[in-house]
Amino acid sequence: MNGNTATPADVSPAAPVRERLRITEIFHSVQGEADAIGWPTVFVRLTGCPLRCVWCDTEYSFHGGQWHDIDAIVAEVASHGAKHVCVTGGEPLSQKRCHILLRKLCDAGHEVSLETSGALDVSQVDPRVRKVMDLKAPDSGESARNLWSNLDHLLPHDQVKFVIASRGDFEWSRDVVREHGLAEKSMVLFSPVWGKVEPRALAEWILAERLPVRFQLQLHKLLWNDAQGH
Numbered sequence: 001m002n003g004n005t006a007t008p009a010d011v012s013p014a015a016p017v018r019e020r021l022r023i024t025e026i027f028h029s030v031q032g033e034a035d036a037i038g039w040p041t042v043f044v045r046l047t048g049c050p051l052r053c054v055w056c057d058t059e060y061s062f063h064g065g066q067w068h069d070i071d072a073i074v075a076e077v078a079s080h081g082a083k084h085v086c087v088t089g090g091e092p093l094s095q096k097r098c099h100i101l102l103r104k105l106c107d108a109g110h111e112v113s114l115e116t117s118g119a120l121d122v123s124q125v126d127p128r129v130r131k132v133m134d135l136k137a138p139d140s141g142e143s144a145r146n147l148w149s150n151l152d153h154l155l156p157h158d159q160v161k162f163v164i165a166s167r168g169d170f171e172w173s174r175d176v177v178r179e180h181g182l183a184e185k186s187m188v189l190f191s192p193v194w195g196k197v198e199p200r201a202l203a204e205w206i207l208a209e210r211l212p213v214r215f216q217l218q219l220h221k222l223l224w225n226d227a228q229g230h
């Protein structure tokens with residue numbers, strides 16, 4: 001306890017509340033997946049995630065990071081000169097002020113996407129933002145965290161992503177797509193877990209089942225072998 005505790009009378013009512021987010025990294029690269037694949041994109045990676053998917057490739061974002069003012073983040077994004085911005089994590093929605101960042105990036109004229117785990121409520125996400133929402137298949141170890149009510153908040157420009165580590169994951173994902181009519185709500189993406197499923201096998205399963213989903217490989221893994229900062 002220090003001796004400088006301010007009383008309410010000491011605090012100016014006009015003092016702005018600093019809007020900050022904990023950030024792991026901001027970098028300029030090529031979007032490696034989803035609808036905006038291939039576009040030069042600025043990535044804003046927020047720190048923290050309440051999930052622990054067994055195949056997670058961004059564990060370095062779970063802890064640490066640095067506090068940044070949201071206006072400074074928007075300015076840094078602008079300095080890269082890219083129209084596309086991807087807000088990612090970790091799980092960006094685990095910081096409630098993420099919504100402020102999303103709104104300000106949209107107001108600044110960017111094409112904004114949000115990569116989210118599917119475990120946290122997306123109902124308050126600015127409708128201008130393209131949500132890229134995972135549904136966690138069983139081999140992730142986090143299937144019980146899927147927040148199914150999120151499916152009610154999908155817009156036609158959103159995408160639902162299944163990351164598939166086995167034939168069992170594929171069958172689970174196939175059944176979810178069919179039972180929830182997902183392909184009629186949004187674009188559906190199937191992606192293999194690197195080193196767990198042969199990409200060609202997944203492509204052939206999709207074709208054999210006549211599934212209306214989009215197969216994808218992660219471009220940044222092919223280009224940069226998943227090095228941090230890409």
Ligand code: SF4
Binds near residue numbers: 051055057058117
């Ligand atoms: S939700 Fe994303 S960041 Fe969190 S553990 Fe799973 S893959 Fe990693």
